[in-house]
Amino acid sequence: MTTLSGAPHGDGGCGDQPRRLPPYQALFAVDIRDYSGHQGRDHAELTRRIPRILNAAFRRAGLGELWSEEIWQRMIGDSYVAGFRSSVLPLLLNPLLGALQAQLRHENRTDVIGDPPRPLRMRVSVHVGPVTEPTGDRDTDGSGAARVEVHRLLDADAVKSLLSRAENDTCVAAIVSERAYCDAVESGYTGERPSSYARTKVKVKNYEATAYLRVPHSTGELVARGLLPPEAAEDSERSAQQLSGAAGLPIGSVGRDAVQAGTYKDNRVVGVGTARDIDNVFTGTHGPVYIGDGNGTDRRPSRRRRPRRDG
Incomplete structure (x- = not known):
């Protein structure tokens, strides 16, 4: 991290040297619903499929080049997270979420996993914020509070409940940080109606925030009662x-x-x-x-x- 030498000292603060803020990146994370519910023998295959499914969803959305422009990415078990240029943030919501829903429906109809077969369904979190750029050390690439926050959003009960209240044909449930929502949706860059998103409160461990829920294809209770839990x-x-x-x-x-x-x-x-x-x-x-x-x-x-x- 670059520091600034010779900077004037203020009367307050903790005495640390000021540092440059890392560039803002659009953060995109997914994991598989009920991964542990699949038999252990299928876990490796599920993990292998996630990048392939995401690659296919990006291409289905007409974003094939964007997939190859990831700044960094990590795959841990059933979780995948990647950083992209902040300017592509709206595209990670629309058209990508709809394309991921379509791709997972295709996978569930043509190439199911498990005995008995279990449909693949994913939670998605989208955020934007400052994280470190690649330095050649995979353990530290993409570090920062925003990276922690995108994982906290993925673990929020509000987004987990969406898939539990929907039928299996609802394959994608997304949660979007307030910052990403304001920058990409409310400002009109996604081309969507803001009313397609439902505002909710999130509390995961010591993280508390406002976020927005989005489901590209609603079924079951989501149709009758909306995205928010009762x-x-x-x-x-x-x-x-x-x-x-x-x-x-x-x-x-x-x-x-x-x-x-x-x-x-x-x-x-x-x-x-x-x-x-x-x-x-x-x-x-x-x-x-x-x-x-x-x-x-x-x-x-x-x-x-x-x-x-x-x-």
């Missing part, structure tokens, strides 16, 4: 009710002061506030504020700017 969806609704109650506005009333609490397809509250009062404060996770007729049948983006608190 307890998280209930927490969102309670928070909306508390915010509305604090403003002294009755939820569900009709008329000029009617309050609309929206829990839409992804079980996230999009807007809470009066349906017709243009000066009302709206709250939500992200994206456009919606107004309606009070019964949820007329939802359209507001054309007026409103003060807003992100939840």
